[in-house]
Amino acid sequence: MSKNRTAVVALGGNAIIQKGETGDIHQQFANTRKSMKEIFKLIKKGYKVILTHGNGPQVGNLMLMGEKARDILPEIPLGVADAMTAGSMGYMLEQSLQNLMIDGSSLKKIVIVPSQILVDRKDPALTNPTKPIGPFYTAEEAEALRKEKGWVIKEDAGRGYRRYVPSPYPLDIVEKDAIITLLDNDYVVITGGGGGIPVYKDEQNHYEGIDCVIDKDLASMKIALAVQAEDLIIITGVPAVMINFGKEEQMELSSMTLAEAKYYHAQGQFPTGSMGPKILAAIEFVQANPENRVIITDVENLKDAVEGRAGTIIKAY
Numbered sequence: 001m002s003k004n005r006t007a008v009v010a011l012g013g014n015a016i017i018q019k020g021e022t023g024d025i026h027q028q029f030a031n032t033r034k035s036m037k038e039i040f041k042l043i044k045k046g047y048k049v050i051l052t053h054g055n056g057p058q059v060g061n062l063m064l065m066g067e068k069a070r071d072i073l074p075e076i077p078l079g080v081a082d083a084m085t086a087g088s089m090g091y092m093l094e095q096s097l098q099n100l101m102i103d104g105s106s107l108k109k110i111v112i113v114p115s116q117i118l119v120d121r122k123d124p125a126l127t128n129p130t131k132p133i134g135p136f137y138t139a140e141e142a143e144a145l146r147k148e149k150g151w152v153i154k155e156d157a158g159r160g161y162r163r164y165v166p167s168p169y170p171l172d173i174v175e176k177d178a179i180i181t182l183l184d185n186d187y188v189v190i191t192g193g194g195g196g197i198p199v200y201k202d203e204q205n206h207y208e209g210i211d212c213v214i215d216k217d218l219a220s221m222k223i224a225l226a227v228q229a230e231d232l233i234i235i236t237g238v239p240a241v242m243i244n245f246g247k248e249e250q251m252e253l254s255s256m257t258l259a260e261a262k263y264y265h266a267q268g269q270f271p272t273g274s275m276g277p278k279i280l281a282a283i284e285f286v287q288a289n290p291e292n293r294v295i296i297t298d299v300e301n302l303k304d305a306v307e308g309r310a311g312t313i314i315k316a317y
Helices: 025-044 056-068 078-103 139-149 176-184 216-226 258-266 276-288 299-306
Strands: 006-011 048-053 110-113 116-118 131-137 152-155 161-165 188-191 197-201 207-209 231-235 241-243 251-253 255-257 293-297 312-315
Touching: 006 025, 006 216, 025 048, 025 078, 025 299, 048 078, 048 176, 048 216, 056 078, 056 131, 078 110, 078 188, 078 197, 110 176, 131 139, 139 152, 139 161, 176 188, 176 216, 216 231, 216 276, 231 276, 231 299, 255 258, 258 276, 258 312, 276 293, 276 312, 293 299
Parallel strands: 006 048, 006 231, 048 188, 110 188, 116 197, 231 293, 255 312
Antiparallel strands: 131 161, 152 161, 197 207, 241 251, 293 312
C-alpha cells in the first residue's frame, strides 16, 4: 500500500510542547526528535511525505513575548508571527529528520516552504474567535486577562482556559505549484506550518496579510487535495477518535465511514476547539475522492495506524 503513496502528515503543535512543560527550546527539540522517529519510519516504508504542523502554543507564546515587551519593541502582528513560527518550527522538524536520516544511512532531500494560505476577507469567522493559542490558564488568570487585555478566553475542551483568535476557512495555497514540483523531485516537504500564513486578495488582486490563525488540519487537507495525496494523517494527543468523550459511555472508534463521520459531527460529538476541525478536514478529504483515507492517531501509534492496527481510519465506505 505504501509504494509511491503520498501522505500529508499533520503534526499537532502540542506534540512539540507537551502540556505542563515550559516549552523551552530543549524540550521542544526533544519532543520533535521523538516525533520525527515515527515520521522517518513512514518515509522508510516508501511514502512520499509532506509534513505540516500546528503552532498554537508557539505562536501564542510569541505573541505573549511581544505583549510583555510592547513598551520597548514594535508589536508583532499575528499573521507575521504565523510566518515566524513556520520558519522556526520547520527548522526543528527539518534538522531532527535530517539527523535521523544520517544515522539511518538513507538521506533524502528536505525543504521548508513557508506557505501563504488564501482566505476570504469577508469570512464571518474573522469576527468569531474559535482557535486556541498560547498556554493554558486557570479560571482566575483567564478572568484577569479578559479584563486587562480584552482577549477572548474560553475553556479548551476541559483542559483549562486559553486565548482564542479568529480562524477563517482556507481556500487555496499560493505556493502549491512549487510544493508539487518538490514532491515530484523526491523531496520531503515541510509546509503549511501553523496552518500557513493567512493572506487575502485586495482590489488590485495583490496579496495582503491578515491577523488570524488558520486551522492546520483544514490547511493540511487543502494541501493534500492540491497534491492529490491518497492519505491525510492527523497526529493528535489521543490514540483514536472517541464519541461521548469524558462520559461513562465513552467509546473509541477504530474506523468511521464518511456517513458516520458526518452523523457524529452533526450530533456535536466533536468540539470546535479540538477534534471538530479534524473531522471536518477528514470529511472534505474523503468526500473529494472515495479512494482517499484519513488516519487520526497519536504519534506513538502512527506505524500501527498506517497498517490498520491502531488509531481511527476514516474512508468513504
